[in-house]
Amino acid sequence: MKVKYDKETDILYIRLSDVAIDESDEDKDGIILDYSATGQLVGIEVLNASKTTIEPSKVEYEYA
Template identity: 40%
Template sequence: MKVNYDAQNDVLKISLSSTPVRNCDFDKPGVVLGYGSDGSLVDLEIREASRKIDNPRSVDLAMNGRSVHGVRLL
């Protein structure tokens, strides 16, 4: 999984796999869901992220019951 924040375009993208996106769902304003050819969710984009997320440059992670707070995105 990859998390990328593009500050210039104010887009937060979460890629769940490296599968190519074949179809996109634009039903919700400011959110784009990308699907692979088999219909599985591949990625999601949040547009105008700085207006919707407290701090799009910081991520809190939880893995196996352990939390890591404030990981800064480059």
């Protein structure tokens, strides 16, 4: 999994796998979900991240 925040475009992107993206869908306003050809969720894009999240450049990882 990869997490990237682009301060210039204010986009937070969470890449869940390296599978090719076949289709994207704006599920909610400002949230884009990327899917593979088989329907697997590949990535999540948050537009205007600084307005919808607290500190989009700060990432915490929790493993249970």
